[in-house]
Amino acid sequence: MNINSIFHAAQAAFLVFKNLSGKEKGRFLDTLAEILESSRAAIVPLAVRESNLLEGRINGELGRTTGQIRLFANLVKEGSWVEATIDPAMPDRSPLPRADIRRFLTPLGPVVVFGASNFPLAFSTAGGDTISALAAGCPVIYKAHPAHPETSRKVAECIHQTLAACGLPVALFTHVEGGIEEGQELVKHTMAKALAFTGSHAGGMALFHLANQREVPIPVFAEMGSVNPIFCFPQKLEKENDALAKAFVASLTLGAGQFCTNPGLIFVPEKQVQNFGKAIATELKDMAAAPMLHPGIAKAYYDSIQSLKARNELCWVKVADPKHLINGSPALAEIKAADWLKDRFFHQEVFGAFALLVIYRNQEELLEIAQQLQGQLTITVWAEEEELADQLSLVNLLEEKCGRLIFKGVPTGVEVGHAMQHGGPFPSTTASQSTSVGSHAIKRFTRPIAFQDMPQKLLPEALMDANPLGIWRTVNGILTK
């Protein structure tokens, strides 16, 4: 099928899908979750083989995938997410009467979704972007990631099986394979209304500029990863030195470090660095190299390490060993904050299990670091509560630099819930005003529309006087059900 036919079919399907009730959309999503689960035995081995990730991880990822499908199923079945807002007419208002105005969120239309290499299930074919777009009421043209084609085909099959079982148009989901060029053609098509992407900075930015240069620009929801710094405070380290070193190394090396929320930067006070560095070295020593997603990613990892090794500001605690190119062996180097501050080169993400331990001298330097920090998905602060008592300006500054600010535990492990924010200031995403994880992600694929004096019969159910859906609505500025 050529791209033009794909979009025309998707647009036709959209006009059907758009008028489907939340209950029906929810039933579709619930059925999809069931069908994916019942296909577990077929999907998991494919994904393990194509991603080099462990079976336990892939099994967990399938659970996460169906979990988020059910989150959106419940959201659309309940229905209040459309932000229905009603300002009823005031025919007697003076000097001018007020018209009846009703507003809610309406789906955008066909959406292009790009699969991610590092989550063959949860951020791919039936992953968060696809599901939140479908939940919103948008058909999805899905560009499969070439690193896991068979997994993607199998999951696409499950989606099509579900559409058939629910009597929905097959064109609500189209599986497209190909390279960069095919992806660009999708983004350039006049009928595309938005795009979602999870991947590299270069890839995300290419799509961002392409989308903005269209005759009709479209929104780009690109999550491009980040360095996810951890700020360590002296008392906290004093107290929990070994436990924190263990937690840090576990987070750094999880899944061969191939998470968007991988902690690639840790700021440690000068006085603690010897103890903490030693504890980290102990943890890292026996950490085995794990196979990376594909040879290209492993090569990029070692190339980055190589270019860092050429810099004499660094003191290596553990050097990655490129004996087997597919294996990403963990690595860590130390650098003084003064040197880190001088060169943006050290601020960049290295995709994989590498971190830079930055030694800072005092609170002033820490504040300067916070000021220079680029936008991040997450920032973690390890401090005793009393240590933060007079740190409001630092905390405020860190808030400005991230989408999620963490005070306990590690940045990896993104909870899929209502309160999650996965999306920080540029360059971590191109759209910090949205999230790609959690129930708010649905809003990316909608826009508000207002109806003025629309006859009751024509109004969407969410906006009818009788509130037949029983949803929360803002009427005359007051939330009511």
Place this chain on the structure above:
Amino acid sequence: MNINSIFHAAQAAFLVFKNLSGKEKGRFLDTLAEILESSRAAIVPLAVRESNLLEGRINGELGRTTGQIRLFANLVKEGSWVEATIDPAMPDRSPLPRADIRRFLTPLGPVVVFGASNFPLAFSTAGGDTISALAAGCPVIYKAHPAHPETSRKVAECIHQTLAACGLPVALFTHVEGGIEEGQELVKHTMAKALAFTGSHAGGMALFHLANQREVPIPVFAEMGSVNPIFCFPQKLEKENDALAKAFVASLTLGAGQFCTNPGLIFVPEKQVQNFGKAIATELKDMAAAPMLHPGIAKAYYDSIQSLKARNELCWVKVADPKHLINGSPALAEIKAADWLKDRFFHQEVFGAFALLVIYRNQEELLEIAQQLQGQLTITVWAEEEELADQLSLVNLLEEKCGRLIFKGVPTGVEVGHAMQHGGPFPSTTASQSTSVGSHAIKRFTRPIAFQDMPQKLLPEALMDANPLGIWRTVNGILTK
């Protein structure tokens, strides 16, 4: 003061403003409304002189301006607008415990606002963009429109007087004068976090591309006007021919046609066109030419009319008469739908009191028109309820093309309320997922942030367990107070 100092001062003021309570922000906005009202006698004559608009209109616009300031004051005093969402910790959840995650909307930081020529008060210095940004907690760097410098200075004075009266940093609002270059320098500054603009397509697009080409791109909320088509159905016209003609001409010529929601396109069924055209001609006949905002706008208006007059597809009902170049005399021409469909030239906005009456033959042609329509701020449908009974596909199509769909009355007169949506698909705006009028406009200047396991004492009040603000929050997915 140079641009760099302006932004540094604004950023410093931001860190104070950010931690101000909603009550205090509300008090500031209420005081501003009072001070503007008490300065009415000084402001109105300036604005009348600089805009050529009638005193009644400017008086009304000042009321609208203070009305929207009070809308935002009430919104921030009440406080629920921050979308507080709390997923409490589940330490015993299996297989993994859930962290405590809390999310709300946080202000972006310093925002650049461009004043509009056609609303010297309501979309200018203390207009909707400035006020919604301040209400969100963002300092505003305001680029005054050169068409009304004295009005702008006077209103800026009122804002500074209010800031002083409330003990707030003066740098929360900076008044900048200059031309295109000065505006571009503001947008390029690294500390600018977003920009809002109301004006021409060319101006909006230049800023859009500039903002996207920054090292760190920023969101652009540009409202660039539209043609605001009216779709007339036969039975409705049959019944209300003269009244609708009167309403149409009144809306077309209001304020010399210089509204973003001015109806520049009206689709009329072939059978009714004689009667309706005649009624329109009668209304237009004695409609006096009114002075336009400034000579540049009047010249652009007559230039557009001139280039339309060169086209022989048009049949002129009334031709604009450029006797006095500052006066925009109303004009109207008829064209067959088949011709209109063939050339995008006829789809463009002419800023001023000009409309194209497009004669359509049947429902099929109407559907084709809807398909070809560009994105609009508003679309109006004049039809009897029974005429729309089998028009779901047309209504769905029109929904896709606009931000507000109107079934009674005219598109001019944008209500400032909770349900208003002023912002449609491109090219009417660069940001159809937001509105520039109504309470939702505040969200443009915020982004979500999540706090994970943050100590209660450090949390913003909106997210504390005790809910000290008494606002609506989503806790575990359930709305509660």
